[in-house]
Amino acid sequence: MAEAHQAVGFQFTVTPDGIDLHLSREVLRHIYLSGVTSWRKRAIRFKNGILTGVYPASPSSWLIMVIAVLSTMYARGDPSLGTIDWIKEALPESDYLTAQTQTVVSAVVFATGLWLVLIMLLRYTLKALLSHHGWIFECHGRKSFSTRVWLNVVRILSGRRPLLFSFQASLPRLPVPSVDETISRYLESVRPLLDDEQYKQMETVASEFKKGPAPKLQRYLKLKSWWATNYVSDWWEEYIYLRGRSPIMVNSNFYLMDLMYVTPTHRQAARAGNVIHAMLQYRRKLERGEHAPLRALGVVPMCSFQYERMFNTTRIPGIDTDFVQHLSDRKHLVVYHRGRFYKVWLYYGGRHLWPSELELQFQRILNDPTPPQPGELKLAALTAGDRVPWARARLMYFSEGVNKTSLEAIETGAFFLTLDDEAHGYDPEKLKSLDLYAKSLLHGKCYDRWFDKSFSLIAFKNGKMGVNVEHSWADAPIAGHMWEYVLFTDSFQLGYTLEGHCKGDVNKGLAPPTRLQWDIPVACQEIIEGSYHLAKEIADDVDFHGYVFDEFGKGLIKKCRTSPDAFIQMALQLAHFRDKGEFCLTYESSMTRMFREGRTETVRSCTSESTAFVRAMEDLKQKKDECLALFQKASEKHQQMYRLAMTGSGIDRHLFCLYILSKLMGIDSPFLKQVLSEPWRLSTSQTPQQQINLMDLQKYPRYVGLGGGFGPVADDGYGVSYIIVGEDIVTFHISSKFSSPETDSYRFGQNIRQAMLDIRSLFDQKNHTKIEKVVKKTL
Known part of the structure; x- marks a missing residue:
């Protein structure tokens, strides 16, 4: 057990002479590294939050504004037209503030207020410009003079190197047609x-x-x-997604496929290791807002709101309506293989696991010969059937004990991974290869994907990959954006050894994946079977x-x-x-x-x-x-x-x-x-x-x-x-x-x-x- 392995780093014994305390230097080092990583992450998020909050201006422009106002005052001018004096009079009296200090503080307050006003003016100007859509009705490749001028003004006001969410406050509202x-x-x-x-x-x-x-x-x-x-x-x-009470498998969820002609490696665990490491890189940039926003013509920004719930998100079933649960950074994922569920930690010593380390963990799961527990094999069929039976079963059988703990591990994970025991992919020489590949991604066996997760990653036995995406949180282009990043990072940046393994050393000291435990009563198993049979009918009809x-x-x-x-x-x-x-x-x-x-x-x-x-x-x-x-x-x-x-x-x-x-x-x-x-x-x-x-x-x-x-x-x-x-x-x-x-x-x-x-x-x-x-x- 991973928890037991980590617990041995801290031991104490009560003796007649007092408490004999034993500390593991390795554990303390990991605690230190985790803290450093956490604070670094907070600092980067804080910095990027400020950059996004003041966009299209920059924090340095505030300093320029303050210096400009102070310089004008020292030149015996008053750019505020008396506002600085009014602020100075409004300041509370203090023995620590001299008259000159009060003047400087008042000038800084005025400059800050003027800077904020200019930011709002820039934002509303940009919003007004982005409300113009005449360019989209022009013939392709033939931009009018007015459109070229408009594009250049938008480009100037957009600033340099915007972050993913920089334009959100400047985007216009969707108009109501007559x-x-x-x-x-x-x-x-x-x-x-x-x-x-x-x-x-x-x-x-x-x-x-x-x-x-x-x-x-x-x-x-x-x-x-x-x-x-x-x-x-x-x-x-x-109303279109969350209130629907029919199965979301096939009816709502959609899928994304792998590369058409290329399979970087045929080793299942290695391909999953590289792909998941690339996903973690994407998630880190996403949480920091460091991805470049998508822009039409390289200028007109698209809304980035849907990206926020890509990871750490699950659709939770309800009797009348479902709801989307989105959490902050999660450090694990849950893996399904041959009817067993495993919890795999994605961090070690404050960093992401390297691809070789992820490959090791997945290979351990593939090598595990233990059978599924009673009711575990088809448990995920609950997410493939009607929503009401799943909601009731969740309340009745998964609200306490080991079932609650294990279900929380699935629902709070970064995403879901299935190590599939079948081989699929596009082969032009094999009839219906693409048909079978698509059906596997769309519904699988009806119990080997967790259809409620924001997305389930599927790694096939031959190294091919695919994604099944829950639809309520976002539309296909959003998941497609992530998937493009992952496939190209996997192929062109991470790569594989000549034997098809992930590059890098293997840390065999990693704690093995944790097997999730279940205590599923017979009544619940009957509900699971009912959901499975309904889902199977839907899948067989596709x-x-x-x-x-x-x-x-x-x-x-x-x-x-x-x-x-x-x-x-x-x-x-x-x-x-x-x-x-x-x-x-x-x-x-x-x-x-x-x-x-x-x-x-x-x-x-x-x-x-x-x-x-x-x-x-x-x-x-x-x-x-x-x-x-x-x-x-x-x-x-x-x-x-x-x-x-x-x-x-x-x-x-x-x-x-x-x-x-x-x-x-x-x-x-x-x-x-x-x-x-x-x-x-x-x-x-x-x-x-x-x-x-x-x-x-x-x-x-x-x-x-x-x-x-x-x-x-x-x-x-x-x-x-x-x-x-x-x-x-x-x-x-x-x-x-x-x-x-x-x-x-x-x-x-x-x-x-x-x-x-x-x-x-x-x-x-x-x-x-x-x-x-x-x-x-x-x-």
Whole structure:
């Protein structure tokens, strides 16, 4: 036991001569190092807190301001216009303060106040500038003169080397769109999905809502937008995620995959050691706020609020609603292997464990032959089943004794690690390798991931890795940012020996991992089995297909002067129509992180323009140049909708908040009820890449990620996640349900492939037409 091993460092014996005290120098050294590390960490956090608190100014600017004011006074001037004299009179009388000292103190107080006022002025100026979004509506690569001036002013006011949270106080609030604009855009979005009679009925219901409860609900929503930091995010987290009582496995959690072509080592313990050491490095920089903030165009900052709860965070089940528990720095993680749980300390002597030390600890777990305790094997299935049985079991069986201690170790850990006993990864020569890899990350065996942790890291037997992420605390780009840092740090900074082990000496004096103890009664084991069987039904119903499209990629699409995202979205519309013979309400996730505490907004990709393009493609009589014109029109419409969503003028979050208000106020709205009950039969999302410039992708083209994915949203629909990898590859992650006779993930993947090729052929035809014109002119 680790606790027993550490306790022997301090011993005492009572003798007739008194107390014989024995102290271990090694233990005292570790206590000293831990204290030094702790105080150093506090000092760095304090310093970075000050830098963030006074941003965009700097602490040195305060000294410059004080010197400037004092210099002016010594030159017999009064920059304060009498304010310094007023402060001097207000100072309490003291025998220790001479008249000259009082003057200096008053001047310093005035300079400090003036400095703070200037900081606030700079912040509000920067906030006003960041509220301008005209640049995003300009053609790509064509910045107007006013936009270039605006970017330069923002760049100047942003200062040098901002920290992760430096811009938080300068970010604008998410604006509340007008009801008229939202309803108008909503009706436009559903027009291609409704016949004339249905559309006329929807117009009538929408008109009644506008004339009835809408103004009242809008007033309350505007009041909330003035009072709260973000009028959407807290309700989105509570009502979309935490109040859901159904399983979060598959239905909510998502996954991230490893590198596509490269496996740095096939030693499971070594790969886990390097990856976790890289995560600890990332966490240290995160806690100090030392990561560079993500900025569009290298200038416009994105909100960093979601990063705060990445580590040391767990979703705690409740009867009516869950809550997110976030703790300060935690020094351990919990590891699962073959039905056993282990607590592993991440620090030694005030420092992170080296990768070689972590490898040793994980290898000890892999070598442990002891069997699971009764009820331990499938314990984590509680987090995969319905939330209410898990909440009740937690209160009844995990509120005292060893069960409470062990559960606290899991829930307070930095994150969760599974040393999987299976081998997975992408192998182009093996059929369905990507499918099985994705399903393992998405749900595994339903009892070998702790789905409530902010994220569970999975290390497979062959050295491949992956992450399962709980969704309530953050969105995919946040976890993706961390994962990029970890993969590139693992490959390019830490590295491995020729034998595939972690570099560095092995400290065999480390206390071994602590086996968590459980006393799970039979009644609780029955609840665990019930959760497992429900989760198993959900997992077995997931029809997954992963497809690497390598015919062409972003490079060729950009040459066609088209947005890669719009190109893929139009391909998805065409593929879906061919797959099902109809159009459907389509969800594409876009971010609103240009606003403080912004999360996501919906882009409704199925538009009148996209349906016209799809119908033209399916009409054999339609000419290709006409199809191309319709495609370009549909793409431009999609880009416009994406920009509106990013700049706070989306449809769905506004309607969602109005619906929540109507429920809270007891107002029945047929319009809002119908809007919120419409199923998203095609749910899509793009996984971002290259958020961190740690590696030159052109120099190392094989070091590309596979992206990630999620489960199907509708029972009879598809979930599609895609990542545009480099210049020549697009990877699709497609999910649906076997229980639906209308869907087939493999079939849909083939339809996507053909749709991509068919759209490209339109541009081939365009180029061919240009060549013909040139030839004719020459003749």
